[in-house]
Amino acid sequence: MRPLTVRARATLGACAVVAIALAVASMALVGLLDANLLHNAEADADAQADAVAQEAVAGRLDPLLPPTHGADFIQVVAENGRVLTSSQNLAGRAPISAHQPTSPGTVRSTWDVGALGDQHRQQVVQVTTETGSGLVTVYAGTSLRDADAADDTTSAALLVGVPLLLVTVAVVTWWVTGRALRPVEAIRAEVAEISDRDLHRRVPVPQTHDEIARLAVTMNATLDRLESSGLRQRQFIADASHELRSPITVLRTQLEVALAVRDPAAWPELISGALEDTDRLQQLAVDLLLLARIDAAEPxxxxxxxxxxxxxxxxxxxxxxxxxxxxxxxxxxxxxxxxxxxxxxxxxxxxxxxxxxxxxxxxxxxxxxxxxxxxxxxxxxxxxxxxxxxxxxxxxxxxxxxxxxxxxxxxxxxxxxxxxxxxxxxxxxxxxxxxxxxxxxxxxxxxxxxxx
CATH class of the missing domain: 3.30.565.10 (Histidine kinase-like ATPase, C-terminal domain)
Known part of the structure; x- marks a missing residue:
């Protein structure tokens, strides 16, 4: 299942890197957005809870609290669990929390509760303070509808945008890689057609002045050396054949003359000449063998x-x-x-x-x-x-x-x-x-x- 071409591997690698980067960025974006909206909602509810707590300390609580900016509901609960007052949307409701703080002073805590007459989550801030009639706890909550809506919108946009971006990256990478590798394919095709009789041919050099152009130049330089080596080898074989022909011809002639001459007195001179040509032929063979060893680049x-x-x-x-x-x-x-x-x-x-x-x-x-x-x-x-x-x-x-x-x-x-x-x-x-x-x-x- 592994991609076999450089083009496919480059495209898959680019898409994988971009996908990982987008996934991390998307989670970070959604997390930062949600944290910022929650912080704003909590700050608004905290301000309203502090204001109502101050009214409770001063003994100026109204039987029904008017709607205020920054809080969707407010509820004030006495130490014995009796609801002292609340906003209109919580009128007649039991305390939000069954747990009543017993410590004097001011205590703030934040938690999520289910929908209170609302289809969205609520962020609730609890402020406990001491009044002349005992401890009083103020609950102020604000709806997270804006945060939920922002999260839903952002998530939907990412669900649509990330795949489109990945497709765009894949298409662009595939196209760019194909154009970049086109000269390589041309070089490969040309080299595939070059045989030992076509060493004069050269691969095309693209005008891009990049790594592929340098590869083509290096390939042509290698072909130059191969052609030069081939020419040198053919010339060497031709010269060696010519040089070997002469002593062999002379040696053959001397042996034929020795065979034809019946006078034993002439044989030593003929044999001596044959031995000289044999020595020359042997030395030539030794030299040719040494040249072959040198050309083989023996270490x-x-x-x-x-x-x-x-x-x-x-x-x-x-x-x-x-x-x-x-x-x-x-x-x-x-x-x-x-x-x-x-x-x-x-x-x-x-x-x-x-x-x-x-x-x-x-x-x-x-x-x-x-x-x-x-x-x-x-x-x-x-x-x-x-x-x-x-x-x-x-x-x-x-x-x-x-x-x-x-x-x-x-x-x-x-x-x-x-x-x-x-x-x-x-x-x-x-x-x-x-x-x-x-x-x-x-x-x-x-x-x-x-x-x-």
Whole structure:
């Protein structure tokens, strides 16, 4: 029985809140109105009872009291229960109350009695005072017809007005909620029609500049990212297929030649070439697998690492490199992350420098001594041909080679720097190509580990 739509729940909630508020307000209104009218009636009767009591003390009571303003009836009763005088509408009637006060002085009390020749309730005030002939009690009563009429009128008005107001609230809430949710339905309908081949479509953005408009903008931004991811994935698959085709084709050709050649003396050279292409194919497969893991957003380890030792070990393992590497490292630079992945970043930077350096490669690790949280800065510089400023971002794209023939000769697939940048970003760092006096200068920045 629970409403299933936001529109229905909003309408029901608004009606429930308004109904509770109206019920409380109606009871308070009727209660305050009745209390005010009763207070006025009691004050009038009290004034008349005091006036008659003063006449009794002075001994000037008339046999029949004339009608007075503010009291519908008056009755004066002696201490022995005999009625001394009364207003005309109570002439010949027994005392209103069978209980006779015995205490001297003045006593006032108020109570409701049934109709005394009247169809409405009566509010009676009793004033007891001491006279020369004993205690005398004066009863003065006033009709509550005005209070009853006001209560009846107010109650009738509320019985009619409250349901009408609730219906009005329900209709207005239903209409306003429907208009507010109309853009949401348009967004839902558009998203429902978007498939993996329609990621170029966007949801409509209402001109209301409210939360729904911001939802639409956020949805479109998400679709932008999905489209970009899809394009990047398709491009990656196409590039990977192209890159895999070349070594596989070469490997197949070498194996076919080896099979066709009957001279055993030529087999070692053919097998050696096949093994080189197999290694290249294996390395390419490893790089593609690592890129897939990065794109899957695998969480980075929060292991505390000594970046200085990690860089030193990565450099020391490269004894047979073509170009010597000079090292300048600040001691004990602490970062957090995956030691395996950060080692891969350093290795890729050194591999790139070895491909293009002529005589020297320099590795420098520093921590700027400036105010604020400064990252660790690792610079890898070579004295090769350098990187043109227009290509300093393009070199980090996957399968990008500035000199395709030269890169192939050196065994590169155009993935090393792309992997290094993605791994740096995975560690909340950056990798950029920056100005250098000569050659290329790649700069890795990583946030320092928090102090213990």
């Amino acid at each position: 980075v380890s929060d292991q505390r690492l000594n970046l200085t030792e990690l860089v030193r070990e990565a450099v020391d393992k490269r004894h047979g490199d073509r170009v010597p590497v000079s090292v300048e490292l600040v001691p004990d630079v602490q970062v957090t992350g995956s030691g395996l992945w950060l080692t891969r970043v350093v290795t890729n930077l050194l591999d790139n420098a070895q491909r293009f350096a002529e005589h020297s490669i320099a590795v420098r690790l520093t921590v700027p001594e400036e105010d604020g949280a400064q990252p660790a800065v690792l610079e890898v510089t070579d004295d090769g041909p350098g990187i043109p400023p227009t290509d300093r971002e393009r070199i980090f794209e996957r399968f990008t080679r500035l000199d395709d023939a030269r890169s192939r000769d050196h065994g590169g697939a155009g993935l090393g720097l792309a992997i290094a940048r993605d791994l740096a970003a995975h560690h909340y760092g950056t990798l950029t190509a920056e100005d250098a006096a000569c050659g290329a200068r790649l700069v890795l920045r990583l946030p320092l580990a928090p102090a213990d």
